Amino acid sequence: MKLLIGNRNYSTWSLRPWLVLRHFDIPFEDEVLMLSGDGWREALAARSPTGKVPVLIDGDLAVPETIAIIEYLADKFPEKAIWPADRRDRALARAAAAEMHSGFTALRNNAPMNLRASHPGKVDLDAVRKDLHRIGQLWGEHLGQSAGPFLFGEFCAADAMFAPLATRLRTYALPVSDTVGAYVEAIYSLPAFQEWLALALKEPWIVDDDEIDVIQGRVAPGTIV
Template sequence: MAALELIIGNKNYSSWSFRPWIAMKVKNVDFKETLSLFDEATDQAHFLEFSPTKKVPVLKDGDHTIWESMAILEYLADLFPDRGFWPEDRMMRAHARSISNEMHAGFGPLRSECSMNMRREVRAIGVSDGVRKDVARIEAIWEGCLKSYGGPFLFGEFSNADAMFAPVVNRLDRYELSRTPAVLDYSQAMTALPAWQEWEAAGKAEPWIVEADEA
């Protein structure tokens, strides 16, 4: 099998890159990491060299290109069916896919007003009703999953669902958006992962500053 290559954006900001990256790290998938920096001056024109949508992340598997975080996570689940990218139980797997796709398609106010930023100081800001609604929904999802499946991750063991919500852990913390018991417990489990700590340390060490944080 050809070596996998994951092309990502700046670790401090790129929430979508973080998702497949942390999943591959936690599930012990060997891959080459390629960092392609955001360039606001050209509107990321160089991304077209490897991405049909001019966005990151992109997974390269030999001559094949897979883009969009959810598609990459599904591809990895197909490629490594024994790694537990999704829960083994059919109904749990359906539940995990449902909340993962909800995360992928929704929560626009939270993403636009509270960008992922590993370097940001912990400080609350004024947020819209849309953000408060998003946070309430996330609290309900996390509390329901932890109660139903016992934790420490959303479906017991780390899965693609946790990868999809990983950037939200940063957002809720950095912007002081929630401190419910479920949020605190789940955030502690996620941030204790060596993969999380590796990404966060690299993001904080980056010298680059991007005005448009969400990517």
């Protein structure tokens, strides 16, 4: 199998299935497709059915969309416990993953994932306060039930879905509870995440659309090095 991904530093949707594949020791290759530069949209459209990443290639099957990829992997490798074994926990994990997929737009829009950066104080807290409250409520509830370190005890697909959001909390030093902070540390301590992070830190590419200093007008596009 091959997973087509975007730049590791910025591509939140690529990170999610990559973590599932690596953490659960499923053999695969990955290939980075650029999310900036001349002709990048055309090059991506030539490889992806949706013109977006990630895409999982398994033989002659191309599966786009992160949730669909994770469900495909869960079906193909049922012994891997990608979702919790308990039916109740599995339902709640899928609900949490779906909420992440469709929600938290304020955090996603105002605090783009940028693993190389540290930008404390640059996010308008009023703009993301509601999302921060919901994160504390949702993570706190599941961690309280499971006793951690991950939402349902052991790392599962729901944690992979929330991993990019956890990085945003650290990059922008957003105010969170001790419980939420401990969960962020658990994500960062995951060996699979550490591997992704190390590769992201070596990337030379800049995507202006995901750089908060460009978004907020502090620097001109094309000037970050």
